[in-house]
Amino acid sequence: xxxxxxxxxxxxxxxxxxxxxxxxxxxxxxxxxxxxxxxxxxxxxxxxxxxxxxxxxxxxxxxxxxxxxxxxxxxxxxxxxxxxxxxxxxxxxxxxxxxxxxxxxxxxxxxxxxxxxxxxxxxxxxxxxxxxxxxxxxxxxxxxxxxxxxxxxxxxxxxxxxxxxxxxxxxxxxxxxxxxxxxxxxxxxxxxxxxxxxxxxxxxxxxxxxxxxxxxxxxxxxxxxxxxxxxxxxxxxxxxxxxxxxxxxxxxxxxxxxxxxxxxxxxxxxxxxxxxxxxxxxxxxxxxxxxxxxxxxxxxxxxxxxxxxxxxxxxxxxxxxxxxxxxxxxxxxxxxxxxxxxxxxxxxxxxxxxxxxxxxxxxxxxxxxxxxxxxxxxxxxxxxxxxxxxxxxxxxxxxxxxxxxxxxxxxxxxxxxxxxxxxxxxxxxxxxxxxxxxxxxxxxxxxxxxxxxxxxxxxxxxxxxxxxxxxxxxxxxxxxxxxxxxxxxxxxxxxxxxxxxxxxxxxxxxxxxxxxxxxxxxxxxxxxxxxxxxxxxxxxxxxxxxxxxxxxxxxxxxxxxxxxxxxxxxxxxxxxxxxxxxxxxxxxxxxxxxxxxxxxxxxxxxxxxxxxxxxxxxxxxxxxxxxxxxxxxxxxxxxxxxxxxxxxxxxxxxxxxxxxxxxxxxxxxxxxxxxxx
Numbered sequence: 001x002x003x004x005x006x007x008x009x010x011x012x013x014x015x016x017x018x019x020x021x022x023x024x025x026x027x028x029x030x031x032x033x034x035x036x037x038x039x040x041x042x043x044x045x046x047x048x049x050x051x052x053x054x055x056x057x058x059x060x061x062x063x064x065x066x067x068x069x070x071x072x073x074x075x076x077x078x079x080x081x082x083x084x085x086x087x088x089x090x091x092x093x094x095x096x097x098x099x100x101x102x103x104x105x106x107x108x109x110x111x112x113x114x115x116x117x118x119x120x121x122x123x124x125x126x127x128x129x130x131x132x133x134x135x136x137x138x139x140x141x142x143x144x145x146x147x148x149x150x151x152x153x154x155x156x157x158x159x160x161x162x163x164x165x166x167x168x169x170x171x172x173x174x175x176x177x178x179x180x181x182x183x184x185x186x187x188x189x190x191x192x193x194x195x196x197x198x199x200x201x202x203x204x205x206x207x208x209x210x211x212x213x214x215x216x217x218x219x220x221x222x223x224x225x226x227x228x229x230x231x232x233x234x235x236x237x238x239x240x241x242x243x244x245x246x247x248x249x250x251x252x253x254x255x256x257x258x259x260x261x262x263x264x265x266x267x268x269x270x271x272x273x274x275x276x277x278x279x280x281x282x283x284x285x286x287x288x289x290x291x292x293x294x295x296x297x298x299x300x301x302x303x304x305x306x307x308x309x310x311x312x313x314x315x316x317x318x319x320x321x322x323x324x325x326x327x328x329x330x331x332x333x334x335x336x337x338x339x340x341x342x343x344x345x346x347x348x349x350x351x352x353x354x355x356x357x358x359x360x361x362x363x364x365x366x367x368x369x370x371x372x373x374x375x376x377x378x379x380x381x382x383x384x385x386x387x388x389x390x391x392x393x394x395x396x397x398x399x400x401x402x403x404x405x406x407x408x409x410x411x412x413x414x415x416x417x418x419x420x421x422x423x424x425x426x427x428x429x430x431x432x433x434x435x436x437x438x439x440x441x442x443x444x445x446x447x448x449x450x451x452x453x454x455x456x457x458x459x460x461x462x463x464x465x466x467x468x469x470x471x472x473x474x475x476x477x478x479x480x481x482x483x484x485x486x487x488x489x490x491x492x493x494x495x496x497x498x499x500x501x502x503x504x505x506x507x508x509x510x511x512x513x514x515x516x517x518x519x520x521x522x523x524x525x526x527x528x529x530x531x532x533x534x535x536x537x538x539x540x541x542x543x544x545x546x547x548x549x550x551x552x553x554x555x556x557x558x559x560x561x562x563x564x565x566x567x568x569x570x571x572x573x574x575x576x577x578x579x580x581x582x583x584x585x586x587x588x589x590x591x592x593x594x595x596x597x598x599x600x601x602x603x604x605x606x607x608x609x610x611x612x613x614x615x616x617x618x619x620x621x622x623x624x625x626x627x628x629x630x631x632x633x634x635x636x637x638x639x640x641x642x643x644x645x646x647x648x649x650x651x652x653x654x655x656x657x658x659x660x661x662x663x664x665x666x667x668x669x670x671x672x673x674x675x676x677x
Contacts, residue, residue, distance in 0.1 A: 116160040125237070
């Protein structure tokens with residue numbers, strides 16, 4: 001660490017002392033980079049206004065080159081589906097809605113596929129005609145026109161094929177994004193209710209896999225239908241030239257289609273079974289990721305591994321059961337085109353020998369089997385993706401069908417005053433306005449339940465604010481003016497500033513491909529404490545954020561991140577200790593400056609000295625605002641204005657100040673005696 005103010009030569013400074021100075025009473029953010037919160041090796045290279053690519057250049061880190069973006073890209077990407085996913089609660093509704101959302105893309109793929117397949121089908125016809133003219137006239141002027149036509153056809157067909165690949169990619173990815181965005185939005189906005197009915201693994205599978213399957217089904221349907229239309233035209237052409245060959249092709253299509261459909265029904269059941277087991281395995285894996293430290297601390301890794309292996313075996317067994325039908329489907333996909341080609345060549349050779357077919361026509365017929373084969377392969381793929389989409393639609397509908405636990409009450413009038421007494425009729429608890437109130441109970445779950453009712457985390461809560469039920473207020477107003485935070489609240493990946501801003505944070509602008517590649521390169525090459533994200537957040541609230549950090553005793557957090565508010569917090573805050581994560585989550589709650597703040601065990605992971613300091617600063621920071629803390633820590637209770645003591649049944653047993661209750665209530669004294677001499 002260094003300080004560029006005091007000397008032209010970098011001077012070593014302890015991170016802890018530097019952090020304390022940084023969070024002093026008259027803290028400011030104007031020059032924190034110069035005060036040493038920037039890693040020495042990157043202090044001169046990284047500028048707040050620079051792009052990731054410029055940062056990589058300044059640090060001499062090579063970034064692979066990227067082609068320029070097409071100007072028409074946004075035309076395909078700026079589409080949004082505003083339909084409430086909660087209305088799509090049956091498989092039929094999901095399929096119909098997705099079809100309505102995809103009809104323009106479906107029609108575009110259908111028309112473009114028809115033109116592309118049609119132009120491709122003209123190639124063998126033109127080549128066959130050219131061969132016949134060569135046999136009849138030899139190398140003469142008669143070949144000029146068919147040769148020119150063939151070359152033009154090749155140019156058009158190849159160009160259309162290239163555009164088709166690009167358009168298919170764009171439309172399919174757009175369709176996938178729409179489905180994933182809608183499904184993910186539902187899982188986030190109704191996450192509390194969904195998590196109680198659907199496992200986390202199933203939710204992940206639904207968002208990632210099921211939405212993709214559904215989008216791919218409609219994309220595949222469009223190409224299959226366009227290939228079918230062209231294939232029927234090819235059959236008509238073959239009938240017009242030679243009836244036996246046309247009849248052979250026409251009969252082969254329903255024959256192989258029927259065989260493929262026989263495979264589809266049992267394959268659908270086995271796909272459903274495998275999808276269920278896959279979701280369960282994902283849940284098991286997620287549980288391990290979330291609680292790996294706990295597993296190691298308890299020595300339960302072997303039990304977890306046994307559980308994972310057992311579920312993995314179940315998934316393997318369902319995969320093996322599905323493999324037979326999958327293999328049959330793959331065989332049909334590969335064999336049917338070969339069989340059709342063999343039939344065409346066999347009949348065509350016999351017809352040439354009999355003098356009823358020209359050599360050029362046989363060449364044309366052989367080439368046209370490619371269109372038939374394309375249709376057969378498209379149909380085989382549709383038969384594979386169809387059952388998956390059927391299962392996926394059911395899974396998506398199940399996720400959407402989970403009812404919301406809270407009514408937004410958007411049509412109700414919001415209260416004019418956010419301050420007032422909070423009351424819970426169930427327990428009899430009453431928290432006065434503008435005071436620091438503690439909920440104390442020998443059973444922490446009881447006090448936590450009261451805190452949740454105060455925050456309206458359940459639609460059936462009878463809690464009131466100023467005598468008005470919380471359920472009769474707009475939910476958005478309640479969330480803005482009554483903030484709930486528990487001691488294990490998670491942190492999100494991003495800058496410290498972004499994490500502290502909470503709901504006030506701005507959505508990050510999407511990066512260009514070049515910037516995204518540079519970001520990925522920097523992230524892989526630099527340490528977490530060196531890597532600086534481009535922070536697009538507002539800076540005018542930095543002083544308030546720093547005040548919240550100070551109140552939550554986060555000086556060591558600022559020191560360890562090195563880049564101050566620009567410091568990088570990794571996924572779930574894994575680069576912070578448990579106590580640091582808890583203090584940062586508390587600072588985030590304080591930074592919102594909510595009129596009513598409800599905290600549950602906010603200091604459970606802190607040592608005694610830090611806990612006492614946090615409690616003291618918390619009271620000063622929240623002066624004049626209503627704050628409710630569910631805790632039994634005497635270090636926190638010592639700084640409260642009012643204490644509500646709950647009995648084992650969750651009912652109010654006594655109220656008063658901490659000192660009063662400690663003197664007169666033996667049960668309270670026995671519970672909170674730690675630290676009271």
